[in-house]
Amino acid sequence: MQNGLTRRGFLIGCPLGAAAAGLAGCGRTAAARPRSPVDITRATAYSQDIYDTMRRVLASHKLNVRGRRVVLKPNLVEFEPGSVINTHPMLVHATLEAFRELGASVAIAEGPGHRRSTLDLADAAGYFQTIPGFEDIFTDLNLDEISRVRLARPVSRLRSLYLPHTVLASDLLVSMPKMKTHHWAGATLSMKNLFGIVPGGVYGWPKNVLHWAGIHQSIADLHTLFPNHFAIVDGIVGMDGNGPIQGQPKAAGVIVSGPDPVAVDATCCRIMQIEPARIDYLTLAGGLEGIAEENIRQIGEKLETVETRFELIMELRELRRTRA
Amino acid sequence: MACPTVQLIAFLEGLPILEIDSGALENIRAAQNPDGGWPYRRGGSWTEPTVYALLAHQAGLTTAPRSAETLAWLCAAQQPDGGWTPRPSVDQSTWVTALVALLPPETIGAARHARAVKWLLGVSGMESSPLLRLSVFLRDGKLPDAPDLNGWPWFPGTAAWVTPTCLGVLALKKCYWRQPSTDLRERIDQAQTFLLARRCADGGWNHGSARALGYNSDSYPETTGQALLALAGRDPAKLEAGFRLAQRFLREQRSAAGAAWLRLGLLAHQQLPADIPLATMPCRTLPDTALTFLAAAAEQGCNVFLE
Numbered sequence: 319m320q321n322g323l324t325r326r327g328f329l330i331g332c333p334l335g336a337a338a339a340g341l342a343g344c345g346r347t348a349a350a351r352p353r354s355p356v357d358i359t360r361a362t363a364y365s366q367d368i369y370d371t372m373r374r375v376l377a378s379h380k381l382n383v384r385g386r387r388v389v390l391k392p393n394l395v396e397f398e399p400g401s402v403i404n405t406h407p408m409l410v411h412a413t414l415e416a417f418r419e420l421g422a423s424v425a426i427a428e429g430p431g432h433r434r435s436t437l438d439l440a441d442a443a444g445y446f447q448t449i450p451g452f453e454d455i456f457t458d459l460n461l462d463e464i465s466r467v468r469l470a471r472p473v474s475r476l477r478s479l480y481l482p483h484t485v486l487a488s489d490l491l492v493s494m495p496k497m498k499t500h501h502w503a504g505a506t507l508s509m510k511n512l513f514g515i516v517p518g519g520v521y522g523w524p525k526n527v528l529h530w531a532g533i534h535q536s537i538a539d540l541h542t543l544f545p546n547h548f549a550i551v552d553g554i555v556g557m558d559g560n561g562p563i564q565g566q567p568k569a570a571g572v573i574v575s576g577p578d579p580v581a582v583d584a585t586c587c588r589i590m591q592i593e594p595a596r597i598d599y600l601t602l603a604g605g606l607e608g609i610a611e612e613n614i615r616q617i618g619e620k621l622e623t624v625e626t627r628f629e630l631i632m633e634l635r636e637l638r639r640t641r642a
Numbered sequence: 643m644a645c646p647t648v649q650l651i652a653f654l655e656g657l658p659i660l661e662i663d664s665g666a667l668e669n670i671r672a673a674q675n676p677d678g679g680w681p682y683r684r685g686g687s688w689t690e691p692t693v694y695a696l697l698a699h700q701a702g703l704t705t706a707p708r709s710a711e712t713l714a715w716l717c718a719a720q721q722p723d724g725g726w727t728p729r730p731s732v733d734q735s736t737w738v739t740a741l742v743a744l745l746p747p748e749t750i751g752a753a754r755h756a757r758a759v760k761w762l763l764g765v766s767g768m769e770s771s772p773l774l775r776l777s778v779f780l781r782d783g784k785l786p787d788a789p790d791l792n793g794w795p796w797f798p799g800t801a802a803w804v805t806p807t808c809l810g811v812l813a814l815k816k817c818y819w820r821q822p823s824t825d826l827r828e829r830i831d832q833a834q835t836f837l838l839a840r841r842c843a844d845g846g847w848n849h850g851s852a853r854a855l856g857y858n859s860d861s862y863p864e865t866t867g868q869a870l871l872a873l874a875g876r877d878p879a880k881l882e883a884g885f886r887l888a889q890r891f892l893r894e895q896r897s898a899a900g901a902a903w904l905r906l907g908l909l910a911h912q913q914l915p916a917d918i919p920l921a922t923m924p925c926r927t928l929p930d931t932a933l934t935f936l937a938a939a940a941e942q943g944c945n946v947f948l949e
Contacts (some may be wrong), residue, residue, distance in 0.1 A: 433862065464732070465731075527799070548806055
């Protein structure tokens with residue numbers, strides 16, 4: 319039940335996006351590589367201003383989503399209201415409103431990796447309070463209808479995966495992670511957030527098949543399964559140290575977005591002062607060319623003005639980026 | 643299907659049978675799909691909510707509606723290897739086999755039930771695999787966890803975790819009480835040892851990772867309740883910290899399923915305080931409703947997980 323639409327279909331009328339379309343693939347490189355657009359927008363607080371900010375962010379990408387089914391996929395991890403573990407509900411609501419204003423039909427969906435009571439988790443994280451009618455537009459991806467999708471050229475040990483219909487039937491999947499360090503993957507951003515698509519109802523909590531198939535390799539495989547994947551990273555207040563659960567709040571004051579998740583995540587790493595070339599899933603999915611600064615067209619704030627040192631636990635210190 | 647303890651109490655005390663929330667049972671019945679199975683919330687039927695719905699009916703001393711369709715639906719999800727799939731469109735036996743094995747054998751037929759138990763006895767977390775242990779030894783120079791830790795995975799070919807291990811223990815215990823055997827006893831002991839080894843520093847349980855890269859992880863209410871239930875009969879002195887944590891979690895009330903598992907777990911050790919408030923969290927899924935009902939039934943003396 320693989321969706322036939324690709325990222326390209328959404329970027330008609332968007333010269334930067336059209337140039338980026340179809341680039342993300344396992345290690346693929348192009349002779350004359352178009353530059354992937356990545357927008358960095360400053361946002362220092364979860365306030366009412368964020369609604370206007372998200373309108374401007376989407377406008378900067380010139381997305382053509384009128385009449386399309388858009389699924390926002392935040393990152394819900396733990397029952398900690400007021401903490402920085404989960405994607406902030408106000409950012410999700412602002413994004414939902416902005417997509418609706420562009421004429422899209424918008425749903426929210428997530429399948430947490432450890433906790434089973436997804437709606438209770440969303441409630442505790444403030445989603446019910448912030449987003450009117452939340453329960454009506456939300457799907458627990460752990461318990462959704464499913465179909466098996468075969469991986470054409472897997473880099474992990476996976477050969478197929480059961481995946482939820484809500485996501486497979488979407489025209490545009492918008493991954494909305496929190497900008498966090500991750501004690502196994504290095505950094506958890508828009509691509510790692512796709513773990514939440516894999517249904518716990520089949521694979522369990524945690525989705526341990528992905529770990530046994532190789533964490534980085536599984537992330538790369540999920541990336542190839544969703545070419546209609548747009549990234550919006552919540553870096554207003556992220557998490558550093560022992561992320562993705564036990565770390566400390568880290569204000570980066572940015573929202574990072576774009577149609578090429580590899581380029582977006584590589585840019586986030588640079589903001590966090592992590593070397594993207596040392597994050598295996600990024601090189602597996604995009605190759606060194608896909609994450610190279612010269613192949614990313616920065617929109618909005620300049621990278622060097624928003625760089626924020628995210629502290630790394632001892633085991634991850636080799637990921638630290640050092641400028642030449 | 644009758645719960646003997648409740649029937650006996652009702653008979654001796656002249657009470658109407660099981661005065662637990664009949665509205666919950668009505669809600670469960672109303673959620674049944676035409677195919678006889680139950681969905682988590684809406685949509686297609688899944689094995690897990692279907693089993694919980696049947697267990698709730700068992701505790702409520704009644705039979706589920708469309709029982710012929712239910713049986714046919716449930717049997718269609720059994721694989722040739724004897725295990726059960728989460729739903730018929732999935733072709734792999736998984737953790738839900740333990741749930742089905744919790745049902746009385748007569749529900750699905752003794753032969754089908756026996757094959758499910760055989761499947762359970764043949765499945766372990768990958769960390770127990772001799773080949774994997776050898777490869778870890780060759781890589782690290784030391785063997786991983788002792789081989790007497792033998793839990794169950796969610797999905798075959800992966801590691802063992804707390805929830806499927808708890809369900810496996812509960813299912814095998816019921817089998818053992820019906821027909822004791824050395825195989826069952828050994829596996830129950832190994833799985834309980836696994837659970838004790840995966841306890842978090844705070845005395846409770848999370849999904850099964852007590853420490854990561856040297857950092858202690860926190861426990862969850864649901865898994866703490868499940869583990870206490872699966873460890874019924876073990877030395878309570880060794881579970882004291884778990885009792886205190888479970889009681890604290892129960893006062894915090896974060897999810898209906900969490901509260902239900904905590905009640906079931908504490909009841910199994912006679913550690914449920916009298917002043918615990920009634921469940922207040924909304925039941926948002928069929929398992930929430932069924933587990934809340936099952937916990938209430940257990941408080942009245944009918945614990946379908948332990949009888």
